[in-house]
Amino acid sequence: MSTTPATEYPGRAGFVSIVGKPNVGKSTLMNQLVGERLSIITSKAQTTRHRIMGILNGTHNDEPFQLVYSDTPGIIKPLYKLHESMMGFVRGSLEDADVILFVTDIFEKHDEDDVLRRLQHAEAPVILLVNKIDLATPEQVEEKLAYWQEHFQAAEVLPISALNAVNIDKLFDGIISRLPHHPPYFPQDELTDKPERFFASEIIREKIFLNYKKEVPYSSEVVITGFKERDDMIVISAEILVERPTQRAILLGEGGKMIKKTGIMAREELEQFFNKKVFLETFIKVEPDWRNKERMLKRFGYDE
Secondary structure: OOOOOHHHOOOEEEEEEEEEOOOOOHHHHHHHHHOOOOOOOOOOOOOOOOOEEEEEEEEEOOEEEEEEEEEOOOOOOOOOHHHHHHHHHHHHHHHOOOEEEEEEEOOOOOOOHHHHHHHHOOOOOEEEEEEOHHHOOHHHHHHHHHHHHHHOOOOEEEEOEOOOOEOHHHHHHHHHHHOOEOOOOOOOOOOEOOOHHHHHHHHHHHHHHHHOOOOOOOOOEEEEEEEEEOOOEEEEEEEEEEOOHHHHHHHHOHHHHHHHHHHHHHHHHHHHHHOOEEEEEEEEEEOOOHHHOHHHHHHOOOOO
């Protein structure tokens, strides 16, 4: 790494944390900004459980940059030790952020007081994003922008559609202009701080969220127990944990049909993600109350 003082470095680098309530489009925004599909996207809230970093390198107005985006869990009131760990990821992302993107959406009921209290103590500049404007009328957008400009004057307020990339270029310019002059934090060829096993487990977990209802997705965790890369394929073994035998029965489905469907969907996306044939085998295990067991949470990586 260069010995040039950070303030004189000819490029910019920094950490950009994406925070907000559940289901406002943080993961869609992260994937849009990075240009890669790194985060789970479903219509269900609380799908993101970890802090997932996406690294983007490039040049902007002939100036090199490295952006380290962090997609974080939606801010909630913890009900389990799992939730406490998830909120720990959020706190960590706020503490080391150079820029904070606070994502709300056009349908929010203005109940983000708990989020705003956290942001009031943040030293980094905040850009407030009103997402999903593609689903609203111009009048609704103007009304929402006026509300936030009045109630959160410390931030720039920008309407966006993460799904349709509306105002993403303008947002990108705003992020770059707020980054400090600093050498890159990661090698140029790194895309994320997470290993391949992590993304394999996330893809399988996403299919569980898509295929099952009620408490089953939230009570499930996916652990990759085997990941062997051969010349012609990747062989992946995954253990799906649930908290009760009834949840195991639901996951299996009649005659194992549901878990087979979920496995096929996961395998197809794993092959797209890794650009290679995948052999996937899944096993379902009952682990009572795993969301409150520190030993289990540490094993699953909830101990940042």
